[in-house]
Amino acid sequence: MAGVVEQRSIDVVPDDERHGSAVSQFTLWLGANLQITAVITGALAVVFGANAFWSLIGLLLGNLLGGAVMALHSAQGPRLGLPQMITSRAQFGVRGAVVPLALVIVMYIGFFASGSVLAGQAVGELTHLGETPGIVLFAAVTAVAAAVGYRLIHTLGKIAGLVCALAFVYLGIRLLQRVDLGTLLADHRFELPVFLLAVSLSASWQLAFGPYVADYSRYLPRHTSARATFWWTLSGSVLGSQWSMTFGALAAAAAPAAFVGHEVSYIVGLGGAGLIASFLYFVIALGKLTINILNTYGGFMSLVTSVSGFRGQRTLSPRGRAAYIAGIMVAGTAVALLGKDSFLTSFKDFLLFLLTFFTPWSAINLVDYYLISKERYDIPALSDPAGRYGAWNVRALTVYVLGVLAQLPFLVTHFYTGPLVAPLGGADISWLVGLAAPAVLYWFAARHDTARTAEPGTLDGDRSPAGLGG
Numbered sequence: 001m002a003g004v005v006e007q008r009s010i011d012v013v014p015d016d017e018r019h020g021s022a023v024s025q026f027t028l029w030l031g032a033n034l035q036i037t038a039v040i041t042g043a044l045a046v047v048f049g050a051n052a053f054w055s056l057i058g059l060l061l062g063n064l065l066g067g068a069v070m071a072l073h074s075a076q077g078p079r080l081g082l083p084q085m086i087t088s089r090a091q092f093g094v095r096g097a098v099v100p101l102a103l104v105i106v107m108y109i110g111f112f113a114s115g116s117v118l119a120g121q122a123v124g125e126l127t128h129l130g131e132t133p134g135i136v137l138f139a140a141v142t143a144v145a146a147a148v149g150y151r152l153i154h155t156l157g158k159i160a161g162l163v164c165a166l167a168f169v170y171l172g173i174r175l176l177q178r179v180d181l182g183t184l185l186a187d188h189r190f191e192l193p194v195f196l197l198a199v200s201l202s203a204s205w206q207l208a209f210g211p212y213v214a215d216y217s218r219y220l221p222r223h224t225s226a227r228a229t230f231w232w233t234l235s236g237s238v239l240g241s242q243w244s245m246t247f248g249a250l251a252a253a254a255a256p257a258a259f260v261g262h263e264v265s266y267i268v269g270l271g272g273a274g275l276i277a278s279f280l281y282f283v284i285a286l287g288k289l290t291i292n293i294l295n296t297y298g299g300f301m302s303l304v305t306s307v308s309g310f311r312g313q314r315t316l317s318p319r320g321r322a323a324y325i326a327g328i329m330v331a332g333t334a335v336a337l338l339g340k341d342s343f344l345t346s347f348k349d350f351l352l353f354l355l356t357f358f359t360p361w362s363a364i365n366l367v368d369y370y371l372i373s374k375e376r377y378d379i380p381a382l383s384d385p386a387g388r389y390g391a392w393n394v395r396a397l398t399v400y401v402l403g404v405l406a407q408l409p410f411l412v413t414h415f416y417t418g419p420l421v422a423p424l425g426g427a428d429i430s431w432l433v434g435l436a437a438p439a440v441l442y443w444f445a446a447r448h449d450t451a452r453t454a455e456p457g458t459l460d461g462d463r464s465p466a467g468l469g470g
Contacts, residue, residue: 010304012379013081018221020154022228025074026236028154028216029209031161032294033240034168035287036118037111040263041205042245043252045198051187052253058198059245063238065199066206069362069435071234072370073210077217078224079375082382083301084214088361090377091368091442092400094385096392100361100400101306104211107354108299111208112142112292112332119288120336121264126281135336142289143329146296147322150219153293160290161240167271167283172247174270179254193426197412200428205241207431208354210362212298226375299328308383353413359434360403364396364442372446395445403438407431 045055073084080087085104088097116135124134145152217229251266252259259266268280303324369375381387407430409418421428 010083010086010301010308013219015222018078018081018219020220022078022217022220022224022232024154024220025217025229025233027161028157029233029236030240031157031159031164031287032291033237034161034164034244035291036122036264036267036284037115037288037291038205038241038244039248039251039267040118041201041241042248043259043263044201044248045194045245046249046252047256048194048197050191050194050198051189052249053185053188054190054195055198055249055253056185056246058195059202059249060242062199062202062204063206063242063245066203067234067238067241069366070206070209070213070237071230072366073362074213074217074233075226075229076369076375077214078220078222078229079226080214080377080379081218081222082214082379083218083305084210084212085302085305086382087214087369087377088365089305089382090373090389091364091393091396093390093393093396094383094387095310096390096394096397098306098310099397100211100357101302103354103357103361104302105299105306107208107211107358108295108302108328109332109335110354111295112139112299112328113335115288115292115295116142116333116336118264119285119292122268122281122284122288125264125268126278126285132337136333138285138288138292139329139333139336142292142296143325145289146293146300146328147325149297150216153216153290153297156286156290156293160286164283164287165243167280168243168247171267171271171280174272175247175251175254178270179250181250184250184253193424193428196427196429200431202241202245203431204354204358205245206237207358207362209237210358210365212294212301215298215301216294296325296328296332299332300324303327356404356407356411356430356434359407359431360400360438363403363435363437363439364400367439367442368396368446371443372449395449396442399438399441399445402441403434406437407434 042055042059045059046052050058076082076084076087085097085101088100091097092099116139119138120131120135122134123129123138124131127134127137129137145156213233217224217233220229251270255266264281264284267284268277271277271280300321304320369377378388381389385391407418408416409420410424410428410430410433411418412421412426412428412430418430
């Protein structure tokens with residue numbers, strides 16, 4: 001059983017426990033993106049005003065841009081052998097990392113909830129129990145699978161990738177039998193605000209994977225090429241998400257009244273009835289199970305990272321692991337049950353709101369790792385508040401806050417619109433500001449910081465003596 005259930009949590013994965021190849025990142029992220037929530041994300045671009053033609057282009061651009069940032073985080077995994085958010089301690093301090101971590105935990109709970117709403121509808125139909133019991137049952141299965149850990153997650157990714165790809169091919173054919181693709185794409189009118197909304201929706205989808213993507217590449221052997229890890233992650237995530245989002249955008253353009261508010265039943269009805277309908281409900285639940293396990297697992301990692309920064313904890317018992325995962329499940333299920341009746345608008349605002357907080361984190365993390373620290377970190381110091389990285393890095397935290405604030409004038413959500421949105425014709429460019437501003441500010445702030453400069457033989461990357469590396 002020990003070979004199946006993961007024993008590691010936030011600790012470094014030793015070289016003798018590393019396995020697999022970078023191709024595993026393609027299958028995992030393909031399976032994670034071929035699912036109903038990505039379909040909804042693509043549909044939102046059309047629902048909120050863009051035509052199908054420019055929606056597809058905007059979604060592709062956002063997936064490529066956001067996916068590139070996400071894949072740069074993935075490439076850190078084999079090098080360091082650590083969960084993604086642990087490395088934030090190198091930028092923000094061992095305890096200061098709790099600031100972005102708190103927001104990451106909110107993200108995981110939100111995505112767990114949104115996924116449970118959609119999967120709960122499918123499980124409820126499949127089992128004839130109804131939506132609410134379906135949500136609860138789905139959440140419980142997710143928690144159990146997350147507790148098993150890394151190997152099961154990758155196995156499910158492979159299975160979901162194959163099964164969901166076949167289902168999406170079939171659904172795509174059925175959709176094109178009902179509608180004329182040329183008619184759907186005939187409107188080429190370009191409107192910048194709704195085009196940028198499409199870009200922002202897909203970019204936020206990809207960027208939201210950033211805080212946990214290295215969790216699923218950290219078991220790869222140290223010698224795994226960073227370039228291979230980057231490209232396999234990027235290609236799997238972009239292909240899966242663009243495929244799903246394209247289907248969603250075309251479905252929403254073809255039948256907005258039938259699709260919006262009835263996403264699961266519309267997709268299943270498109271495929272057919274009887275056994276086919278049951279299979280499609282299963283596919284929807286399987287696709288959501290894969291991604292919700294990632295969200296539960298990532299939330300557990302982030303909670304442990306937050307608490308351990310103050311307690312000096314480097315490992316976690318199986319009982320503690322189960323308790324953290326149960327906490328994520330309960331919180332996510334509660335949010336799902338409370339918000340299931342206003343899902344679509346709430347989810348769009350949730351995505352764009354999250355983007356405000358994760359773009360500065362991504363910018364700071366990537367600039368520090370690739371440009372300042374040159375891909376080398378002092379691994380023991382990541383658990384020592386008195387060590388190289390300190391307890392709180394006020395400089396990095398200040399840049400992070402400034403990065404968040406710099407986006408507010410350009411932000412568009414249901415509950416807040418920035419003052420510079422109207423002069424830009426209603427376009428939301430906040431995420432671009434959120435990447436650029438903190439990247440430049442952090443580079444200037446940290447480039448002469450001696451704590452960020454590697455001393456030969458003391459940092460991870462080249463070898464792993466005396467407990468260093470992973």
